[in-house]
Amino acid sequence: MARLVMKFGGTSVADIERIRNVARHVKREAEAGHEVAVVVSAMAGKTDELVGWTREASPLHDAREYDTVVAAGEQITAGLLSIVLQNMGVDARSWQGWQIPIRTNNAHGAARIEDIDGTLLRERLAMEQVAVIAGFQGIGPDNRIATLGRGGSDTSAVAIAAALEADRCDIYTDVDGVYTTDPRMEPRARRLDKISFEEMLEMASLGAKILQVRSVELAMVHGVRTFVRSSFEDPDNVQAGHGNQPAGTLICDEEEIVEKPVVTGIAYSKDEAQISLRRVPDKPGISAAIFGPLADNHINVDMIVQSVSEDGSKTDMTFTVAEPDAAKAIKILENNQDAISYQLIQTDSGLTKVSVIGIGMRSHAGVASTAFAALSEKGINIRAITTSEIKFSLLIDADYTELAVRTLHSVYNLNRE
Amino acid sequence: MARLVMKFGGTSVADIERIRNVARHVKREAEAGHEVAVVVSAMAGKTDELVGWTREASPLHDAREYDTVVAAGEQITAGLLSIVLQNMGVDARSWQGWQIPIRTNNAHGAARIEDIDGTLLRERLAMEQVAVIAGFQGIGPDNRIATLGRGGSDTSAVAIAAALEADRCDIYTDVDGVYTTDPRMEPRARRLDKISFEEMLEMASLGAKILQVRSVELAMVHGVRTFVRSSFEDPDNVQAGHGNQPAGTLICDEEEIVEKPVVTGIAYSKDEAQISLRRVPDKPGISAAIFGPLADNHINVDMIVQSVSEDGSKTDMTFTVAEPDAAKAIKILENNQDAISYQLIQTDSGLTKVSVIGIGMRSHAGVASTAFAALSEKGINIRAITTSEIKFSLLIDADYTELAVRTLHSVYNLNRE
Numbered sequence: 001m002a003r004l005v006m007k008f009g010g011t012s013v014a015d016i017e018r019i020r021n022v023a024r025h026v027k028r029e030a031e032a033g034h035e036v037a038v039v040v041s042a043m044a045g046k047t048d049e050l051v052g053w054t055r056e057a058s059p060l061h062d063a064r065e066y067d068t069v070v071a072a073g074e075q076i077t078a079g080l081l082s083i084v085l086q087n088m089g090v091d092a093r094s095w096q097g098w099q100i101p102i103r104t105n106n107a108h109g110a111a112r113i114e115d116i117d118g119t120l121l122r123e124r125l126a127m128e129q130v131a132v133i134a135g136f137q138g139i140g141p142d143n144r145i146a147t148l149g150r151g152g153s154d155t156s157a158v159a160i161a162a163a164l165e166a167d168r169c170d171i172y173t174d175v176d177g178v179y180t181t182d183p184r185m186e187p188r189a190r191r192l193d194k195i196s197f198e199e200m201l202e203m204a205s206l207g208a209k210i211l212q213v214r215s216v217e218l219a220m221v222h223g224v225r226t227f228v229r230s231s232f233e234d235p236d237n238v239q240a241g242h243g244n245q246p247a248g249t250l251i252c253d254e255e256e257i258v259e260k261p262v263v264t265g266i267a268y269s270k271d272e273a274q275i276s277l278r279r280v281p282d283k284p285g286i287s288a289a290i291f292g293p294l295a296d297n298h299i300n301v302d303m304i305v306q307s308v309s310e311d312g313s314k315t316d317m318t319f320t321v322a323e324p325d326a327a328k329a330i331k332i333l334e335n336n337q338d339a340i341s342y343q344l345i346q347t348d349s350g351l352t353k354v355s356v357i358g359i360g361m362r363s364h365a366g367v368a369s370t371a372f373a374a375l376s377e378k379g380i381n382i383r384a385i386t387t388s389e390i391k392f393s394l395l396i397d398a399d400y401t402e403l404a405v406r407t408l409h410s411v412y413n414l415n416r417e
Numbered sequence: 418m419a420r421l422v423m424k425f426g427g428t429s430v431a432d433i434e435r436i437r438n439v440a441r442h443v444k445r446e447a448e449a450g451h452e453v454a455v456v457v458s459a460m461a462g463k464t465d466e467l468v469g470w471t472r473e474a475s476p477l478h479d480a481r482e483y484d485t486v487v488a489a490g491e492q493i494t495a496g497l498l499s500i501v502l503q504n505m506g507v508d509a510r511s512w513q514g515w516q517i518p519i520r521t522n523n524a525h526g527a528a529r530i531e532d533i534d535g536t537l538l539r540e541r542l543a544m545e546q547v548a549v550i551a552g553f554q555g556i557g558p559d560n561r562i563a564t565l566g567r568g569g570s571d572t573s574a575v576a577i578a579a580a581l582e583a584d585r586c587d588i589y590t591d592v593d594g595v596y597t598t599d600p601r602m603e604p605r606a607r608r609l610d611k612i613s614f615e616e617m618l619e620m621a622s623l624g625a626k627i628l629q630v631r632s633v634e635l636a637m638v639h640g641v642r643t644f645v646r647s648s649f650e651d652p653d654n655v656q657a658g659h660g661n662q663p664a665g666t667l668i669c670d671e672e673e674i675v676e677k678p679v680v681t682g683i684a685y686s687k688d689e690a691q692i693s694l695r696r697v698p699d700k701p702g703i704s705a706a707i708f709g710p711l712a713d714n715h716i717n718v719d720m721i722v723q724s725v726s727e728d729g730s731k732t733d734m735t736f737t738v739a740e741p742d743a744a745k746a747i748k749i750l751e752n753n754q755d756a757i758s759y760q761l762i763q764t765d766s767g768l769t770k771v772s773v774i775g776i777g778m779r780s781h782a783g784v785a786s787t788a789f790a791a792l793s794e795k796g797i798n799i800r801a802i803t804t805s806e807i808k809f810s811l812l813i814d815a816d817y818t819e820l821a822v823r824t825l826h827s828v829y830n831l832n833r834e
């Protein structure tokens with residue numbers, strides 16, 4: 001007997017037929033004697049429709065009203081899944097954020113969960129009632145619905161698992177786990193049985209779109225064992241429970257991972273732009289003058305490279321931003337030309353960041369140099385490098401993305417046999 | 418300066434363009450200095466879509482989950498209208514039943530409002546903020562959303578007007594008022610400037626589909642002056658306020674009506690069925706034996722006629738039910754054949770009930786006999802008659818509906834000059 005949180009995304013609940021399939025997954029676990037809380041997203045397309053209406057109503061809109069409108073999507077799915085479960089003979093009821101309550105901060109539209117009161121849910125779970133919870137939302141200090149931002153249902157699920165001290169949080173999605181790299185780019189990618197929280201956080205941050213970054217952070221902080229698996233498997237062909245391991249990837253503490261490869265996976269993120277400020281005076285406070293105004297405008301800066309000129313009085317400052325932010329960033333830097341006093345500003349777009357991730361790097365030297373040699377052999381120019389304890393990232397021209405990913409995947413022995 | 422409740426139905430908020438039109442109506446009243454609370458329905462078609470999904474999920478479903486799903490429609494409209502109002506420079510916020518709160522009883526799917534706490538709303542109205550309230554819903558004693566049944570937004574509006582002691586409750590709808598009869602049946606029907614609560618209650622109960630019966634009851638009990646008007650008029654061509662009277666019909670206390678005609682309007686209701694039990698023993702308790710089981714099964718019985726046989730020992734019992742209930746009623750009566758011991762059961766369907774309504778009847782005799790003579794002259798057979806203080810109803814073959822309505826409309830001088 002275990003306590004499980006099961007999360008189903010929009011494509012898994014796109015219509016009543018698929019909701020019935022979800023219900024069979026839930027029924028399997030409930031009938032195995034587990035306590036089950038289910039977190040659901042809006043039916044696929046529903047959130048886009050609701051968001052579209054708020055935009056049509058006004059391009060600029062009150063985030064609290066946006067939340068009121070958009071949260072309706074998950075509310076609907078939660079009610080429908082409860083009806084289907086009851087129809088299958090499974091005791092179930094729907095819960096909305098304000099009923100539990102799931103308390104958030106006041107940042108409507110992109111709120112953070114601050115506290116979940118698990119008392120009511122635990123009572124019902126103990127009575128063998130399945131709790132069907134509307135994902136993506138809670139209630140703010142103003143007693144109004146607050147949503148967590150797109151993809152927030154993953155975060156809801158992990159936070160609820162933490163509050164309920166669940167044995168596992170199962171994320172049912174349209175892929176059957178986390179792969180060594182994107183299988184659409186490298187068909188020889190292998191599904192990982194296990195990956196550590198730290199590695200998954202890097203994978204999610206660096207481009208793998210399986211889980212929302214915040215949900216992985218939360219899982220890491222609270223030690224929530226999170227299992228990524230497919231919702232499209234035949235629900236009756238899978239064994240229930242948390243002791244066994246069906247097809248999927250368990251995100252867990254690295255202690256649980258016996259064999260730690262040096263490299264676990266390759267992530268990539270397209271649509272990077274590189275901005276270079278040429279001949280900036282090399283004096284204290286210059287970084288703040290450049291990056292302060294960008295941060296104030298919510299532009300994330302990454303991969304900063306500083307190269308000093310021969311006489312040491314001037315420096316070149318090069319960094320990346322997401323492509324869609326590039327124009328805005330340039331404008332901000334131009335407005336701050338007096339304070340920074342660069343001589344020239346240059347932009348390159350159409351770049352890709354390829355990242356190599358593995359907790360084994362901590363205890364192995366020279367991991368990156370293997371990559372440099374392999375890419376050089378293929379004639380791929382590396383424009384910037386950043387490293388951290390368990391990953392390094394390389395900036396390259398987007399044209400070489402696939403070649404670089406496949407080369408690295410092969411050189412670190414990640415290919416499926 | 419007045420306090421107004423404005424209610425807009427589904428066709429008035431069917432898309433963002435129409436919601437903008439609604440917002441212009443609201444803005445007009447707010448800018449005239451009035452305190453404004455707006456009650457909205459779901460966008461046209463939305464409720465049907467949501468109800469359809471609950472049926473697809475399971476033909477029999479938990480009314481609490483049904484409420485969770487279906488209430489999302491009004492929640493969405495309330496958020497969208499608030500966004501549009503803010504965009505027009507009108508301070509506004511959306512309210513859901515559980516936020517106000519609007520407390521209902523526990524009869525999910527067809528709940529009754531028990532109490533509305535007007536404190537928060539009054540505070541905001543005093544700050545010149547428009548309150549945009551999701552109609553059709555409140556919160557039950559179980560802390561879950563409870564809906565009021567189809568058309569319940571009218572009831573929400575009147576109940577809120579009562580709680581706020583509003584000067585008037587404006588029901589914006591797709592017709593521009595209450596007519597002496599259905600204008601689709603009689604083009605010479607006149608719009609009434611005023612109609613008393615009692616008359617409107619009869620009109621609504623007897624087939625006029627302009628307002629939900631319960632909302633009229635509530636308006637009568639609390640003396641809420643209710644004004645039925647068109648939402649499709651140009652919002653800027655109407656004067657604001659409650660002192661003037663734009664095109665529409667005011668439902669009010671009869672004290673406010675100076676000229677009281679004998680007959681105010683003609684209502685009709687198609688799809689009536691007549692059931693006859695032949696040769697029932699005429700003994701005490703026989704009515705209870707017949708009508709008890711029908712009431713237990715929520716079948717409304719109307720227009721009861723009892724005719725005693727020559728020797729007085731047997732009686733024929735004839736009554737009407739709504740056509741869709743007829744088959745069920747017959748089955749129940751057949752199951753109770755032993756207790757009732759009728760000799761024969763007969764049904765006629767395809768009947769219409771035509772009703773003549775007017776508070777002036779109280780002080781005028783012979784009003785009904787005019788109708789009998791006029792219908793007889795046209796060869797229309799009257800199958801049953803019921804009367805009350807301010808109305809009488811006649812049961813006829815549905816084929817004669819239009820002829821009967823037009824004949825009565827003319828004979829009581831209701832035709833437009």
